[in-house]
Amino acid sequence: MTTVLIVGAGPTGLTLACDLARRGVALRVIDRAPRHVRTSRAKGPNPRTLEVLENLGVLDAVLATGSAPLALRKYRDGRWIADSDPFENSRPTPGAPYDRGRLMAQWQLEQVLRDRLAEYGVRVEPGAELTGLAQDDTGVTAELADGSRITARYLVGCDGGHSTTRKLLGVPLEGETAPEQSMVCGDVVAEGPERDRWHQWFDEDGAVMLCPIPGTRSGWWFQAAPERDADGTPVAPSLESFQRLCDRHTGTAVRLTEATLLSTYRVNVRMVDRYRVGRVFLAGDAAHVHSIAGGLGMNTGIQDAHNLGWKLALVTSGLAGPGLLDTYQEERLPIAAWTLETSSAGMRAVLEAIKKPGGGLEAGITPETSALGLGYRWSSLSQDRSGRHDTSGAPAGAPGAPSRAPGSPAHASAGDDGDTRLRAGDRAPDAPCRDTATGTPRRLFEVFAGPHFTLLGFGAGSTAALREIAAERGDTVRVCAVDAGPQAAAGGQVPGLDDHGGHARSAYGTDGDALVLVRPDNHVGLLAPADGTRAVRDYLDGLGR
Template sequence: MGRDTDVLVVGAGPTGLALGIDLARRGVPALVVERAQGLFPGSRGKGIQPRTMEVFDDLGVLDAIRAVGGTYPVGMIWQDGRRAGEHRMFDAVEPSEDAPYNEPWMVPQWRTQQILRARLEELGGVVAFRREVVALTQDEGGVRAEFASGEAVTARYAVAADGGRSTVRGLLGIGMAGETVDPHPTLVADVRISGLDRDNWHVFPPGEGDGFLAICPLAGTEDFQLVARFPEGTAPDLSLDGIRKVVAARSHLAPESVTELRWASDFRPRAALADRFRCGRVFLAGDAAHVHSPAGGQGLNTSVQDAYNLGWKLGAVLRDGADTVLLDSYEQERRPVAAEVLGLSTRVHRGETRRGGATRQLGLGYRESPLTREIRTDPGAPRAGDRAPDGTVAGVRLFDAFRGPHWTLLALGDAQAPDLGARIPVVRGPAPGAYRPGLYLVRPDGYVGWAGDTVDGLPEYLARFGRR
């Protein structure tokens, strides 16, 4: 099978765009295709968790994300047209040297995608719109995707990042088991509205005969995100008049307070996990692999981290000659994480747990991964498989050292490290607060892949999983 590109990415949501960026900066030819005529226009995935902020730092978009977003406002509960009390959505956590991003950052999804697309194009990548995949075949040499337009593309690998109703997943025959988290239809809309301040997330509890309503100012815009819950079996009216009626019935605001409708959608909160994340040369990522309740802001973040996990592995195999067994680890690492986060999202939605430390995703890791090698007999934190914390070593900030598509070796305390050349930078110096003395080989996605007190086993590990 001939090839038009190395990697075909189906879907230009946050997952596909993040993967496109990661491949582009590694010099891997990739094509991102999207069946719609443009980027997603709504705010739906508006919360960026601290771990994803670290990912965006590495991908070169953090400054742009921070410039257009803001912190979450304090919830304001209304009763009978009066302010009745405050509600904080997240437990407060102070930033620290090892975890500099301490709280979720609010950016409407449409704006996040604009920033990711701009970064992709800066690196020479493109998004081809109006490309709907209708057929997919593969053999030992590659993948062929046919579009509704009659065109076709061939690639060495393909990635389905085309959402919860993934066409590619269906073409592959991969099942997706799940459950309804909440049978009540939920309306989500981006609106312009008058009569509410932009300092609070306005919550209107259910009244007699009425359902829940929340109106949140979207940081960096003039818009509000409106969320309304409806009785089971009803169909929300997505028109401007329909939304005005909901606002008037459930709050003290007049219908004409809603001055503009910019986007609207309805959904039934659901949790589902694909049976597999890989079929031959095709991988599933993002909502194509797992669908979450929006509670806790986990879906977009887990999806971006799917891309971050897969990107360096595809690059290592396609450009650096790494063993193709590396690609098997994508499902082995990401599917358990997705299952764990799905459970968390569901518990948050049902009020069984708060939006706390777990929702920040800094504690997720890969200790049980086949890529993880912990050589020390008495390991302390961080262990191999854990996220590599930030810190300062001999005047070097670790996140600055990690930034880029390379591996990094930390030689802390009295640990002796070989000179690995320009391909793998070595940071030497006293161990910062989050580390114990020793050797830590940090993967390109910011997790400790190998840890030891001496170099025993390090060359063999790099020969198999690193650059050759």
């Protein structure tokens, strides 16, 4: 019996596999496709996903493979109208080092993640199709199309919008389909357009969009409003139909010589009402599908996986109680609802924008779509023992029920009382600091990177608590003193950082001495006073119990 069986080897499944593998969890990853496909569907990680990928240790490979987002070149009636850059006013900040995503094909990101997984000795098993499921109190048995069976303590369905796992569980994907919002897509080889722009031809009777695929010499993403026959039925995508669409909207500007991965995309806005049935979980498109506006699909799935991985690892190792797994649904189901609402609003904005010359896809790109403002203030894992916030009710920005969205990033980081300081459940910010012992630059994200909790202690008054937790918890919790002075490192147990620019204190809202416990997925779990050793112990010992 393996510990975790992952069904589906897309970005969601591979992220989960990498996270579990680095924690030493025994796992298998199966995928129904007979070989790894070069599918260029999603166009790359957003800023929050880049932080996840940094934590997994693959950011350098992602940055080397992809490119910065391109400016958008808009045309009308075949003529150039305007160029626009949705990120021209964006800048990195000390707390958020990635102000924009990365442009790369989905297959390129999958290759980066597979390579990382192979470093842990785990490889995807292709051509393994799930056909049946059975579970009891001890585990799950997966039946495959070839008649073989795999038993595991837990199974995670990361197998896409047509998820077999979801169907076998009998969990409906509820929502609606917008047949009028459809497009034909494919990967094409094209001649004509310059590769330093994302070209978009919008006209009254349709649209064609061409975006260069990074790392290729002549590969492009093709998207267009479909041709329709006499009775209004969309014409099936093909090289010939793509060329006719190009001729109609671009004139002679584009010549296509090859078209692959042809598909017709219809906007579905649907999600499940639960992420878990017994020992089986759903993640990514298996749990939620929506408009492509804002590029949230793949990114939300990767962030699902990052939320679930550490919880599965702690439960299966006995370091947390089984109730910890319930918090996966508690935290991610409201995020799925927010994603559906945000992407639908983005699609409406795009459809309205393209009616006017110069309008385009940038209408669907907002600060919210970076996902940097999303957190879990409403979660049972978000605890404030610092006394600086009223915790008598649901935190500001939290949904009242799983069917509600958690609100905008602005509401996720600022209370109704106007207090913008960090709260339990928020994403843990980065900050540039210096190593107290050596003076070399070191970021908080470097301290967070890995499969551990991080206990930040601000001020000299926190060092006793840091030493106690370090001695008790070993590798489970990494401790770090911020602005505690050279004495913090006495005995070698407490590495220290000098917050020379004041960025860490500003980001974490600490004027004096305090403790901040950061979860393995880089969200704040606990805020406590500097002498709050017991609060930290109670938090860690109470996980899932």
